[in-house]
Amino acid sequence: MDLEFLKESIVIGLAEHAPLVLAAIGFALLYRLTGLINVAYSETVTLGAYFGMWLNTTFSLNFYTVLVPAGLLAGLVSVGTYFAIFRPAKRRNVGALELIIMSFGLSIFLRHGLQFVFGYPVRFYDVPPPTSIKVLGVGVSSFRLLAVASVAALALALYWFIQRSSFGLQIRALASDEDLARASGIRPLVVTVLIWFIAGVAGGMAGAFYGVGSNVAPLLGWRQFLLILLVVLVGGAKNLGGVIIAGVGTGIALTAMTLQLGQVLYGDLILITAFIIILKVRGRRMAETGKV
Amino acid sequence: MNLDWLDAFLISGLFDIAMVTGLALLLHLQLGLARIANFGVVGFWGLGMYTYGVLYIQVDWTIADPWRFLICAAAGTIVAGLAGLLVGWLIADLDDDGVLVGTLGFATAVFILATTEQDLTGGAIGMGGLRFPFDVGSTKANESLWLLILVLLVAAILFYVARVHRSPYGRLLVALGDNEPLARSLGKATFRVKLGQFALGSAGMGLLGVMFGVMERFLETSNLGINLTLAAIVGLVVGGTARVWGPLVGVLFTVGLFDIVIQSYLPLPRSWYNQAIPVLREMAFGAALIIVLLYRPFGILGDMRRDKLMRRIHGD
Numbered sequence: 001m002d003l004e005f006l007k008e009s010i011v012i013g014l015a016e017h018a019p020l021v022l023a024a025i026g027f028a029l030l031y032r033l034t035g036l037i038n039v040a041y042s043e044t045v046t047l048g049a050y051f052g053m054w055l056n057t058t059f060s061l062n063f064y065t066v067l068v069p070a071g072l073l074a075g076l077v078s079v080g081t082y083f084a085i086f087r088p089a090k091r092r093n094v095g096a097l098e099l100i101i102m103s104f105g106l107s108i109f110l111r112h113g114l115q116f117v118f119g120y121p122v123r124f125y126d127v128p129p130p131t132s133i134k135v136l137g138v139g140v141s142s143f144r145l146l147a148v149a150s151v152a153a154l155a156l157a158l159y160w161f162i163q164r165s166s167f168g169l170q171i172r173a174l175a176s177d178e179d180l181a182r183a184s185g186i187r188p189l190v191v192t193v194l195i196w197f198i199a200g201v202a203g204g205m206a207g208a209f210y211g212v213g214s215n216v217a218p219l220l221g222w223r224q225f226l227l228i229l230l231v232v233l234v235g236g237a238k239n240l241g242g243v244i245i246a247g248v249g250t251g252i253a254l255t256a257m258t259l260q261l262g263q264v265l266y267g268d269l270i271l272i273t274a275f276i277i278i279l280k281v282r283g284r285r286m287a288e289t290g291k292v
Numbered sequence: 293m294n295l296d297w298l299d300a301f302l303i304s305g306l307f308d309i310a311m312v313t314g315l316a317l318l319l320h321l322q323l324g325l326a327r328i329a330n331f332g333v334v335g336f337w338g339l340g341m342y343t344y345g346v347l348y349i350q351v352d353w354t355i356a357d358p359w360r361f362l363i364c365a366a367a368g369t370i371v372a373g374l375a376g377l378l379v380g381w382l383i384a385d386l387d388d389d390g391v392l393v394g395t396l397g398f399a400t401a402v403f404i405l406a407t408t409e410q411d412l413t414g415g416a417i418g419m420g421g422l423r424f425p426f427d428v429g430s431t432k433a434n435e436s437l438w439l440l441i442l443v444l445l446v447a448a449i450l451f452y453v454a455r456v457h458r459s460p461y462g463r464l465l466v467a468l469g470d471n472e473p474l475a476r477s478l479g480k481a482t483f484r485v486k487l488g489q490f491a492l493g494s495a496g497m498g499l500l501g502v503m504f505g506v507m508e509r510f511l512e513t514s515n516l517g518i519n520l521t522l523a524a525i526v527g528l529v530v531g532g533t534a535r536v537w538g539p540l541v542g543v544l545f546t547v548g549l550f551d552i553v554i555q556s557y558l559p560l561p562r563s564w565y566n567q568a569i570p571v572l573r574e575m576a577f578g579a580a581l582i583i584v585l586l587y588r589p590f591g592i593l594g595d596m597r598r599d600k601l602m603r604r605i606h607g608d
Contacts (some may be wrong), residue, residue: 010296037389085582096328098389098585101525104331105581108522118568222518226396231392265404272397279390280382 007136009052009256013157015144017251018151019209021244023224025158026202028243031232033175033195035096039103041203045108045221048204049073063127065145065210067150067205072199074204075197078212081106082196123216135275140249147209158202159240171195227268230275246283295436303435305552307507312547314446314500315524316539317453318493320592324524324533326489327389327469330476332379333521335399335499336372338406340498341505341515344368345502346412349421350375358428361425365502372498374493380490403516418512422505435507442503449496453534463490469534519574525548526577529584546577 027041052070055061085106130141162168170191173181182188192289203221210220227250235246250271257267315333322328347364355363373397383394406413413419424434456462463482468482476482505511523546531542550573555565584591 037392039392085586089586092586094585094589097323097327098386098589100329100392101529102582102585104522104525105463105578107578108518109575109578109582112578115571120571127332145550169351222523224395226400229393230397233389265408269401269404269561274400276382276397278392279393 001174004137005256005259007254008138008259011135011138012259013252013255014148014248016213016255017142018144018148019213020227020231020251021155021205021247022151022202022209023206023228024243024247025155026199026206027228028235028240029158029162029171029202030199030234033171033192034086034217036086036103037100037229038086039100039225040106040269041150041199042147043102043107043114043235044078044200044222045207045210045224045228046111046218047114047221048207049220050114050123050207051204052208053123053125053161053211053216054118056127057123060126063125063208064146064150067208069207070208071201074199074207078162078196078200078203079193082193088128107222108164115218118216125216127212127213136217144213145185147213151206151209154202154205155244158198159244161198162240167191172258226272230272232276234275249263293517294456295432296429297594298432298436300432300435300551301556305339305548307435307439308551309543309548310439310446310518311443311500311504311525312523313543314442314449314541315497316448316527316543317446319524319528320453320454320495320533320539321465321489322493322537324528325465326486327457328383328486328490329388330393330395330421331521331525332395332397332399332494333524334394334516334518335402336376336494337501337504337520338399338402338516339375339501340368340495342368342402342406342413342511343371343498343503343540344502345419345422345505349419350412351442352396357423358425362504365499368502369495369499372501373495375498376491376494377487378485379494384486384490395437399518399521400514403513404509406513406516413513414511416513418510420510422509422511423584424506424509430498438503438507445499445503450536450540457536461485522574522577526580530580530591531544532593532595534595535593538591538593545578545592550576569593577591 009087023041023045026044027038030036030038030041036176048070051073052063052066056063057068085102086099089102094102113201127143130143133145134140135144135145160168162171162254170181170186172193173184174186174191175186178188181191209219210224231246231250235243254264254267254271257270261267315337319330319333322330334358344364344367347367348360353360355549379394379398381390386394398551407415410417426434426437428434428437448492456465462484464475464480467480468485472482504515508515523543526546527543529542530540530546531540532538550569554560560569588594
């Protein structure tokens with residue numbers, strides 16, 4: 001294989017698709033704990049982009065200042081949806097399929113509702129033009145490079161938090177066996193709210209990165225949702241490491257195919273097909289997902 | 293017959309209602325009875341529409357309508373059915389997550405191919421040149437007749453769905469949706485049944501796509517968004533996933549309410565119709581899904597009625 005092509009695929013793939021890894025980690029956390037395919041997670045991503053754009057353009061703040069507040073606001077919306085919809089649904093013993101349909105309804109509601117708040121036109125971040133920096137001989141914008149570093153740091157922090165901290169242990173315990181976790185003194189509500197919040201923050205920050213890289217539109221998160229879902233299902237929600245590897249691999253593969261085929265949609269098509277075949281070959285999903 | 297009351301807007305609104313009802317009826321068998329969460333309705337519908345359109349326009353036909361139309365329409369239906377067979381095979385033994393991914397992925401794949409294969413489909417610009425397979429005079433007369441044909445087709449689908457409900461096959465679909473491992477342990481060929489149902493439903497969706505393509509006479513990739521799948525799911529859920537008439541009642545209460553009553557008869561400012569009303573429509577549909585599933589999970593018509601035989605046995 002051409003070394004130049006390989007370098008370009010890796011560098012551009014990491015730079016372009018770093019937010020995918022972050023979004024997939026957030027989605028995987030939620031999926032692992034709740035067993036729920038939350039379609040409305042795509043709007044958490046979208047809202048993160050909108051919140052960041054609003055803070056950036058309204059208060060003239062630079063992108064890295066608005067990144068954390070945008071994530072926090074998206075996290076609060078995520079928790080809000082849990083209390084408003086998914087917690088009552090759990091109490092009413094709504095089935096798994098119905099929950100997916102409800103989350104689909106929520107996704108549609110938020111996607112269109114945000115247009116009444118932020119307006120109909122496509123919006124943009126007000127950021128200075130980035131400078132180009134050479135990485136392994138491949139030109140990457142300074143801005144994208146910072147995005148990769150930020151996503152890597154955030155992903156590692158989340159990974160450490162879930163796999164190493166005492167709260168992370170509680171989350172994993174709750175996902176494995178809610179009754180046993182409760183008997184061990186873990187407060188399910190606190191942990192559940194925390195996980196919805198963290199997932200929302202991760203999704204919101206990913207959205208802000210997506211938004212600043214191109215534009216902010218209602219379909220921003222939805223356009224990424226299938227890839228996020230596939231990365232999580234193929235990477236395996238059991239171990240965040242698998243999700244990170246699948247996310248990074250997906251980004252590089254997408255870029256390689258785009259460079260080779262000259263059309264980004266062909267890359268999407270091949271990846272979607274490949275991932276669905278992997279799911280078919282692997283069979284049913286892993287058993288370890290909670291029901292909170 | 294005096295058809296002055298039937299203006300172009302009303303024909304279009306009624307056509308949408310009939311078409312979404314047809315899709316929701318087919319979805320009723322998949323999602324309502326067998327509990328296969330097909331989120332790729334628009335994919336099968338779009339595949340039928342584009343297969344028909346591409347064959348009709350791009351092939352150098354030596355025969356005229358209606359045979360040209362019938363061959364292309366049959367091809368659209370068969371291709372959608374074969375796609376249903378393939379997707380069904382991929383997802384039949386996966387759980388809800390896998391089904392969601394598989395069907396959504398398929399719809400995305402159809403959108404991508406319709407966009408990228410510009411030489412065949414016209415891509416994002418679209419493809420014109422389609423026409424009705426008959427000419428009975430004015431455009432309005434042709435559209436009215438086409439609407440009537442669609443209504444007859446949807447009535448046939450309704451008849452088929454009602455027959456399935458009362459048949460052993462329908463009870464097998466319900467059993468499969470309730471507890472697939474149990475149905476399998478009792479010797480039922482669950483995989484084959486799901487596959488057959490998925491392929492047949494997909495073929496029907498493809499045929500409805502063909503009908504739409506003819507009515508529009510112009511194929512656009514913007515039609516391949518999630519909105520159509522949403523409308524079919526909302527209609528089904530609001531009306532009642534377990535009842536034969538649920539899709540019709542649900543679609544009348546949702547698509548009918550917005551596309552005809554609100555758009556035609558409410559005195560709203562004209563400026564609202566461009567953006568506010570369509571956005572509000574989708575918001576209302578999303579909210580309806582949440583509210584109905586939370587507070588009235590079986591929709592307006594409620595839970596399934598047992599058929600006469602079962603009621604007699606149980607003395608109901």
